[in-house]
Amino acid sequence: MLRLALKTLRYRKGGFLASLIALFVGAVVVQGCxxxxxxxxxxxVKAERLAAAPVVVTGSQDYPGHAVGTATEPMTERVLLDENLVDAVAKVPGVAAAVPDISVPITALAGRPADASGHGWSSASLSPYKLVAGAKPTVSGEVVVDSATAKKLGLRPGQRLKASVRGIPHDFRVTGIAESRTATESALLFSDDEATRLYDRPGKIDDIGVLAAPGTNLATLTDAIGDAVAGRGAQVLHGDDRGVAEFPDAISGKQNLIPLAGAFGGLATMVAIFVVGSTVGMLMQQRRREMALLRTTGVTPGQLRRMVMAETAVIAVVAAGLSLAPGLAFGHxxxxxxxxxxxxxxxxxxxxGFIPRLVGFGATLFAALAAAFIASRRVSKVRPTEAMAEATLQTRWISPIRMILAFLFLGGATALAIVTASVMTGPIAASTAAPSAMLWAVGIALVSPGLCRWLAAALRWPVGWFTGLSGQLAMLNAYVRRVRLASAVIPIMLATGLATALIYLQTSQDDASNRIFADGLKADAVVSSQNGALPPSLVDTLSRLPQVAGASASVSSGGRLEKVLDEGKGDNDADRRVRPSRLDLQGVSASGARQTIARPVVKGDYGKLTGDSIVLPTDVLRDNDKDIGDRVRLRWGNGEATTMTVVGSFTPPRGFGYAMVPAEALLPRTTDGLLPQILVKAKPGVSSSDLKTALRKAAGDVPGLVVxxxxxxxxxxxxGDETGRVASFLLAAVVVGxxxxxxxxxxMVATAERRSEFALQRLIGSTRSQVxxxxxxxxxxTALVGILLGTGVAAGALIxxxxALDGSVLPGGPGWIYPTIVGTAVALTFATILFPTWVALRARPVEATVAP
Known part of the structure; x- marks a missing residue:
């Protein structure tokens, strides 16, 4: 059968190419995702500044003490280590030195915004940094600058350097210039005491760089250090994992990429399987006459299926092989x-590595073989005399398996729609709305022949009346050949439905977010910096201005409210079992909160947001059976847990819930401790221009100030929402593309296959223009039916x-998006149908009727 399959492929180049393209693109997309x-x-993450340390100990980002069976996301901010872990690591056999390391955010250099970090001089050995000029820092106010930064700023030993630490200006004397072969980021090296003072995290460090004794086995050393720090909130890294310790952004990058890639991969794989299955199934339907003829010559059903499966397997293997290099390039x-x-x-x-390639190959082969088996199953089982008659016109499409699958997919889509509308709130509803679009598409595709019959019947008379005899013949074709019409309609439905759903899911979120931000912005001015860092003392400075009614810091992070299920033994978090619930945190200043927060308190007072206090949404208080004055357990983003007193409640926008905490309590618990912006409310009668002028003057020489x-x-x-928008549009572009x-x-394949039909029409008197x-x-x-079904797919997800988002059944976003999608679908449909028709009509009718 393999030999026969290879011979048949030689004479079916069009079908072979169509299958190859569908399988190839599917494999590329799945591999890239x-x-x-x-x-x-x-x-x-490749280690740079810690490159000389073969093993690095850093804080574990795993959530501590969660109950078994309650999966949680990692901590949102960097988890710090206790400095007494240095001694514990240093005592491990094989450790030559355990070097504590801290990173101080340097937000401006020489009066200009900068992205740099400061460290203690003792950690210079972890890169290593070596002095190329001057001397090491020994006292407060001295600093060594890396050679690239020194060259950029024109610094030499003995000169003065103005640097801002978390937005706070400092003046240092440059004592030396250091060079590293591995570190690429700008770095300032202080004396250890100075670095600790600027770090301002008493008793804490970022990580520990471990220098191994000569001849030590690194795998054994890593395990031994892991045992020494077990249960103390630390993790031991080696190899490429070490870079995470010095680039904490990789932690949030991982949290962003895994769900994003999962959504990419899951949806792309489903689309690939669906598209490949539809293409292979359509090509098998076009060969019904050929397979029926084989049945009349004595070929058994099993032989016929094996031949088709062998053909498809050959094409799938070739496509998967060709996709290896493009798949890598597409992923990159x-x-x-x-x-x-x-x-x-x-x-x-x-x-x-190997697994994405294997998944791409497996998904492609599975989709192709499954589609080939299903498509060849019916014609291979009928009697030969019936096969010849049925091959002329396919009208039967219902089968038990098809209806069961349709019921499952449509039922699953309905269930997701109900969950989205009744359970989900806010942007998180997209996590169920997007998959429901794909389930609707597959379910509708499975019953599309029946839907096409009804829609064709509805369009038959109005279209035929407007388009004359040729139009009536076209409508008769569409009505009678509903299975073929469905094969043409499915890709239009898929492209239109998914494009509309995925794009409007994002634009609706953008619209809601922008509207909520505008409604919630009570302040008359927002003070920020290009480097994202303002000195915290600036809040009090601005609040004292005669033009200002109130000023409040504004900083964001994430945390969890914890319900303790089992206290465990002692005060160890690792023994305590809790049930956490995610909660976004907004840090504000009590002195200016009333004037700058647009949403009024339901109970309590924003002015009491000091110390360990919190203002919670009313629904969170109700769900936790708490009231004003009660105490709740809050796990900050950096892993610290604090018992907070509830001092107020408010009603946030539906689906956009958050809690408010004192900014001075939240800032030290963020990774960088940067104050990004200050909200300012003007006194009555103060104009916007006068307020902005006063704010700029009061801020002084803050680098990169923006008012x-x-x-x-x-x-x-x-x-600022463009980041999420681009990611969503990239997903839409990949899937819809x-x-x-x-x-x-x-x-194109479906139209080109009708060459003999066109020739027969011309032989009985039809002209080229009539055809x-x-x-x-x-x-x-075809376009209208596909667009109607695609609109139904999109509506099933968007409504x-x-x-869930804001109570509206209409999506938010620009109105031109949907007409553009529809217009593109219509243009592509006309081009891909009329071009092969024009090519087919170029041949003489007598030749076309006998052409293969």
């Missing part, structure tokens, strides 16, 4: 886009999402 997922899972391309949009840090190493009024701040917020390729592929007009009407009907 798999590479992204592997990159996120591995989260490999998507990785570069995500890096450019700051969704993931560029220090993460793109990884694409924006309400409209400017709203515009900046809309611009593949669907468009399938649309072009399917329609072209008939096919134009068919193209219009529940809109209800």
């Amino acid at each position: 798999g590479g992204l997922l592997e990159t996120g899972i591995r989260a490999n 391309f998507m990785y570069d886009v995500l890096v450019d949009q700051d969704l993931i840090p560029g220090v993460m190493i793109f990884s694409m 924006a009024d309400r409209s400017e701040a709203t515009a900046a917020h809309e611009q 593949y669907a468009v390729i399938a649309l072009i592929n399917s329609l 072209m007009w008939m096919m134009s009407v068919e193209a219009l009907v 529940p999402f809109g209800i």
Whole structure:
């Protein structure tokens, strides 16, 4: 059968090419998405400043003490180590030195915004940094600068350097210039005491660099250090994992990339399987006459199925082989886009090993063989005399397996829609709305022949009346050949439905977010800095201005409210079992909160947000059976747990819940401790220009200062949402682009297969223009039916999402998006149907009727 299969492929080049394209593109997309997922899972980051330390001990980002069976996300901020762990690591056999390391955020150098970090001089051995000029720092106010920064700023030993630490200006004397062969980021090296003072995290350090004794086995050393720090909130890294310790952004990058790549990969794999299955199934339907003829010559059903499976396997193996290099390139391309949009840090190493390639190959082969088996099953089981008659016109499409699958997919889509509308709230509803779009598409595709019959019947008379005799013939074709019409409609439905759903899911979120930001912005001005760091003391400075009614810091992070299930033994968090619930945190200043927060308190007072206090949403208080004055347990983003007193409650926007805490309590518990912005409310009668002038003057020489009024701040917020928008549009482009390729592929093959039909029409008197007009009407009907079904797919996802997001059944976003999608679908349908028709009509009718 393999030999026969190879011979048949030689004479079916069009079908072979169509299958090859669908399988090839599917394998490329699945492999590329798999590479992204592997990159996120591995989260490999090459060590630079810690390159000389073969083993690094850093804080564990795992959530401490969660109950068994309650999966949680990692901590949102960097988890610090207790400095007494240094002695414990130093005592491990094989450790030559255990060097504590801290990173101090340097936000400006020489009066200009900068991205640099400061460290103690003792940690210079971890890179290693070596002096090339001057001497090491010994007292407060001295600093060694890396050679690249020194060259850029024109610094030499003995000169003065102004540097801002977390937005606070300092003046240092440069004592030396140091050079490293591995570190690429700007670095300042202080004396150890100075670095500890600027670090301002008493009793804490970022990580420990371990220098091994000569001849020590690193694997054994890593295990021994792991045993020494077990149960103390630490993790031991080696190899490419070490880079995570010095680039904590890789932690958030991993948290962003894994769900994003999972969504990419899951949806892309489903689309690939669906598109490949549709393409192979359509090509098998076109060969019904050929397979029926084989049945009449004595070929058994099993032989027929084996021949078809062998053909398909050959094409799938060739396509998978050709996709290996492009799959790697495509994955790297998507990785570069995500890096450019700051969704993931560029220090993460793109990884694409054996597993993504195997998954791409397996998904492609499975989809192809499954489609070939299903498509060949019916014609291989009928009697030979019936097969010849049935091959002429396929009208039966219902089968028990098909209806069971349709019931499962449509039922699953309905269940997700109900969950989205009734259980989910806010942007998180997209996590169920997006998969429901794919389930709707597959379910509708399975029953599409029946739907096409009803829609064709509804369009038959109005279209036929407007388009004349050729149009009536086109509508008769569409009505009678509903199975073939369904094969042409499915890729249009898929492209239209998924494009509309995925794009409007994002634009609706953007619309809601921007509207909520504008409604919640009570302040008349927002003060920020280009480097994202303002001195915390500036809040009090601005609040004392005669033009200012109130000023409040504004800083964001994430945390969890914990319900303790079992206290365990002692005070060890590792023994305590809790049930955490995620909660976004907004840090504000009690002195200016009333004036700058737009949402009024339901109970309590914003002015009491000092110390260990918290203002919670009313629904969170109700769900936790708490009231004003009660105490709750809060786990900050850096892993610390604090018992907080509830001093107020408010009603946040539906689906956009958060809690408010004192900014002075939240800032030290963020990774960098940077104050990004200050909200300012003007006194009555103060103009916007006078307020901005006063704020700039009071801020003095803060590097990169930006003072924006309400409209400017709203515009900046809309611009800031571009990162998430680009990621969603990339997902839509990948999935929909593949669907468009399938649309072009399917329609061109389906139209080219009708050469003999066109020739027969011309032999009985039809002109070329009449055939072209008939096919134009068919193209219009095909596009209309596909767009109607695609709109149904999108509506099945967008309506529940809109209800969950803000109660609206209509999606938010630009109105031109949907007409553009529809217009593109119509244009592609006409082009892919009329072009092969025009090519087929170039041949003489007598020759076309006998052409293979």
